[in-house]
Amino acid sequence: MLLAPLLVIALVSATALLTPQLQFSRLLDAAPALAAAMFPVAGTLVIGLLAVLASLGVADAQHDIGQTASNFSLIAIAAIALAAAYVSRMRQRHERTLAEVRTVAEIAQRALLRPLPQQIEHIDLDVLYQAAAAQACIGGDFYEATQTSHGVRLIIGDIRGKGLPAVDAASVILSAFRVLAPGAPDLPSLAEQLDTSMSWYCRNLPDTLERFATIVLVEIPAGEPIARVLNCGHPPPLLLQGGEVREVVPSAPSPPVNMADLLDADYRVDTIPFHTGDRLLLYTDGVSEARDADGSFYPLAQRVCRWSFAPLPDFLEHLRQDLRAYVVGTCADDLAALVVHRR
Missing domain, CATH: 3.60.40.10 (PPM-type phosphatase domain)
Known part of the structure; x- marks a missing residue:
């Protein structure tokens, strides 16, 4: 499960290289979005960085670096990675709150x-x-x-x-x-x-x-x-x-x-x-x-x-x-x- 974001990056990159006319590289932003559900903030940012690097690699292989579409994909992936890091932080905060509530409930159960x-x-x-x-x-x-x-x-x-x-x-x-x-x-x-x-x-x-x-x-x-x-x-x-x-x-x-x-x-x-x-x-x-x-x-x-x-x-x-x-x-x-x- 923890390898899912990396698998997304690998599969999307391979598909984008094999079908350059379909611009599959735009789907690389799914990797940081998925990472937000399972990784801490640092891990989510790392996945986002890997997605950006993968997008650059695909663009370089297709000679699209500097093109408007390529630049837009890079900006979108970076923006989604930052948003995913924020979501990851909020998720961790809610998980800590839920853990505290569960602890209180367990103590209340033992008392009652x-x-x-x-x-x-x-x-x-x-x-x-x-x-x-x-x-x-x-x-x-x-x-x-x-x-x-x-x-x-x-x-x-x-x-x-x-x-x-x-x-x-x-x-x-x-x-x-x-x-x-x-x-x-x-x-x-x-x-x-x-x-x-x-x-x-x-x-x-x-x-x-x-x-x-x-x-x-x-x-x-x-x-x-x-x-x-x-x-x-x-x-x-x-x-x-x-x-x-x-x-x-x-x-x-x-x-x-x-x-x-x-x-x-x-x-x-x-x-x-x-x-x-x-x-x-x-x-x-x-x-x-x-x-x-x-x-x-x-x-x-x-x-x-x-x-x-x-x-x-x-x-x-x-x-x-x-x-x-x-x-x-x-x-x-x-x-x-x-x-x-x-x-």
Whole structure:
């Protein structure tokens, strides 16, 4: 790729010498223009100088030095080379800015979505996360897991909307979860406190009613082969047991976060069997609502059956690759998946 400008100079010069009547030498200005996209300023100027020398060589071979057409070609190549050097400088400046933005995004992601440990007490964890925004590392989907006196507690959720407002709201819920999860007596109390935190955050915002989050809270006690699940308007988790997959559909609806005042604030916890070797897959709608070329949703429950016995490090990698093959183009939404395996 880096040799492309030199190849342009060589091919155009050879063609110009073989077909003098067509004046192909005027195309030599394509070399510095191409160099601006891949070389620094100095390299672009060198390519421009080589193009000028090549134009002089062609003109000398054709005995056109000093002619108006030859002089015009030389001036055009020199002018385009200078313009290309300026474009190269601006490109480098934008690349540095983009690199800084990416660095800030990566730092923000590590602060907001901290890497989860592979093991907490009696469970193994693995996470898949992908932001929809181009060049972004974070979005409106979030997750967290923490050890408490009640067992391991987990959260996965999705903020309505995208962009920085969604990231800001996600940070509020995650911060509240990290502070409140260890001390909350049960999942309904934790959900109520998260709702209060979100409502307090949204109290002075103009679009308060449009800012809400769907979440799933899970509690896995160490001494019992069960898991407690509280679903606040979120896609139902999948329970993988003995090669079979079933949705953990809530027995009664619970309000999304920041909608308890508008809807019934009764939080319902469902207790499910969760034995050694069982897995629980938590995910956001970026996974379940991914579409193929025909507009069909991704059949998550059917697909995960194929690799339900795969080692945990490979489980979500299979999911990531299968999603990539299923979706046409890029995913249009943030997506997150958190798999929990009981040891």
